[in-house]
Amino acid sequence: MTNNQSPRAAPPLRDYQADTIDRMLSYEDRAALCVLGTGLGKTRIFTEFIRREVAENDHHCLILSHRAELVHQPLTYLSELCCGIELAQQHAHQEPVISASVQSLVGRLARYNPRAIDTIIVDEAHHAAAPTYRKVLDYFPAARIFGFTATSHRGDGIGLDCVFKDVLCEYDTLWGIQHGYLTPMNCVQISLKYKMGSVKINEYGDFNQADVARVMSGTAAGVVEAYLAHARGQTIIFAASVDEARDIVALLNKRIGKKVAGLILGNTRNRDRVLEAYRLGALKVLVNFGVLTEGTDLPSTETVIIARPISRTNVGLYAQMVGRALRLYPGKTTALVIDCVGISDYSICTAATLIGKPLPEEKPKEPETTEDKLPDEDKVQILKDKEIPETWIKEQKEVSIMEKGKGVDKHGVAWLGTSKNGYILIIPNMVYRISAPDEAGNVYLRKNKKCSRNAVPPQFVFDYVYQDLQKNHPHDAHIWDESKRHQWDRQPMTSQQFDLIHRFAPNIILDTKTMTRGDASRLIQLLLYKNDAAEKGGAGHAS
Structure with missing residues (x-):
């Protein structure tokens, strides 16, 4: 069908928008996420990319959204192209550009050749972990996928790595204000x-x-x-x-x-x-x-x-x-x-x-109840x-x-902050230490005695440690997982904790009747941190 959306004059591309398009054009893997704060022009970016894909590569592109406004919105930038719509009573007819509601398209997939789509754009891509999205994306195995969102963090904590392999760019709200692209x-x-x-x-x-x-x-x-x-x-x-x-x-x-x-x-x-x-x-x-x-x-x-x-x-x-x-x-x-x-x-x-x-595993729906929770x-x-x-x-x-400033996602790991703005986490046979940020905001990670060679952004370290804990220390989740630690924290201190505390602080007086495992664990982490700093004379990366 012909695109009958009211055309919108496309503003000139900003430098970061042009750079994002170049990254998309050169991306060779399956799926990448683009994070841009609200108002930084994600629609302008992906519609310009689609225009080039259609004109230069003769590709067929699918725009996937979850609301009617989002289905229609990008087509105002693509008025010169032949576009189709999959939404409620509207049906596409193999146009080179199709903008679809995920709720409508998921029930119409049988009408499509799985190899017919070359590129998929997922708008508001933090929703992409939902089963309906994944069903549509999996149906087109040869398509490259680019997600656009203002936030990579879902409220339920589910990671987007179930869909995307890379973060292609990140321009958040604070960056937009600092560079004059958003209003203070x-x-x-x-x-x-x-x-x-x-x-x-x-x-x-x-x-x-x-x-x-x-x-x-x-x-x-x-x-x-x-x-x-x-x-x-x-x-x-x-x-x-x-x-x-x-x-x-x-x-x-x-x-x-x-x-x-x-x-x-x-x-x-x-x-x-x-x-x-x-x-x-x-x-x-x-x-x-x-x-x-x-x-x-x-x-x-x-x-x-x-x-x-x-x-x-x-x-x-x-x-x-x-x-x-x-x-x-x-x-x-x-x-x-x-x-x-x-x-x-x-x-x-x-x-x-x-x-x-x-x-999470899909659970059968529970019967509705009128009881007040x-x-x-x-x-x-x-x-x-x-x-x-x-x-x-x-x-x-x-x-x-x-x-x-900008926060970090610690993934619910029970890190203990140190007096020098670093972090420490102790589990059996392993001590993780994160240094205080340097002038560039980057940090070093130490695992026991091994230290990273280069400083990296804090989020990289929190991601790495979380994955390492899940893979290599799942049996210690009652210690490092905040959601599971509460019950463990309240149990009486163990004899091993008692011995370790006195090893670091021989003269300390402990009330063994009231001290819990949680109290002892935090004390051990602080004593270990102080002991480590003393041995280094305050030097070293992981402070």
């Missing part, structure tokens, strides 16, 4: 009057949404209060639940006296009209729940309000939310983040890695009118997201 940002952190209580982490690495909805019930007034006190320009609000999103819109329009806020939910039928009203300035605020984190290009946005609690294990979602306000736009000099849930206490960027938890004493009651406080804001302060 300020942040105001506001503490609202709610308590997370016994809200649990779900299997996807984020807070259980039903629990969050109960905890946050009634806080819409606090979000509106924060907006009126601090927001500037066009604003996107990420609400904690569907009900809270509706309440925020109603309260905001009532307080201002006219319709300034529009609502976007997963089932909003007139979504395109609401978005267009926002783009034209007829709406000043977009309130959504779980929709505008991906595939939304609204560069006029100046303020983002995060009113949905996010687990620290899901900081990729945090970066995607903030990214909605970071695109460059005429007249916008800074973006403002209003953090109502405390997520700005953590780094907005984490070093890219493909390593993570292995794919929370214990009776921990249930959060919905506030009555007379219980609603005059102000929801307990305190507020400015924070610097930039100063927190």
Whole structure:
């Protein structure tokens, strides 16, 4: 079919975009991941690559997405090419470029020759570990695969190495701001009057949404209060639940006296009209729940309000939310983040890695239950009118997201920090030490007495040690795996630990009745670190 998408003038390629395309063209392995922060132009990169693949190599390309907006979006850059669509009632007909919804295509694979596709582009590629994606990718064994995402970290901790072999490039949000490709940002952190209580982490690495909805019930007034006190320009609000999103819109329009806020939910039928009203300035605020984190290009946005609690294990979602306000736009000099849930206490960027938890075994679906999962004493009651406080804001302060820098993924390994900003981990017959970063931010790794010859980025070391532990020390996981260590930590100290402590510190007095294995293990690591530093006279790589 002919591409009837409204054409979009392609802006000139930036240097890093051209470099990424060159890397893609010269890549010879099966699958690679490209990590680019929101607003750094991943769609511009892969559509230019597709244009060259079709024009110069006569290749057939498949773009794989998980939402309708993402299926249509790249085709606006490819208006001169013949493109097909696999989405709901739309079907492709062997066009050289096909943009497909993974949910639609997975049921239509029998219509395709497995050798018909030369290149696959996976948009929002952190989803690629899902079974539906892997089924589609495995169906085309000869195709090269390039994934594009703002974060290589899934909330559930599953590694993307089940799909991708290499990280081809990494340009994160902090890099984009530092190099002038994204708008600088300020942040105001506001503490609202709610308590997370016994809200649990779900299997996807984020807070259980039903629990969050109960905890946050009634806080819409606090979000509106924060907006009126601090927001500037066009604003996107990420609400904690569907009900809270509706309440925020109603309260905001009532307080201002006219319709300034529009609502976007997963089932909003007139979504395109609401978005267009926002783009034209007829709406000043977009309130959504779980929709505008991906595939939304609204560069006029100046303020983002995060009113949905996010687990620290899901900081990729945090970066995607903030990214909605970071695109460059005429007249916008800074973006403002209003953090109502405390997520700005953590780094907005984490070093890219493909390593993570292995794919879980698929489990049969459990029958639905109407029983409340929370214990009776921990249930959060919905506030009555007379219980609603005059102000929801307990305190507020400015924070610097930039100063927190880039984080690392330690893969749940129970590293102990040293006084010199290094790390140490002791398991039977093995001691891992990571040095403090040098001026370039790189570190050395020591395994027992052997030290790496060259300093490397910290994420490389955390990845390597995690893989080494999984391969060579799985029986010691109760020591090095934080998720399994809790029970081991609480058991009484062993005689071997007692002897080892006195070997390093003969005069130390221990309370053997109260000291646990966890206490002893941490003490041994610190004593070993001090002893090692003393032997070296403070010298050596692994400090």
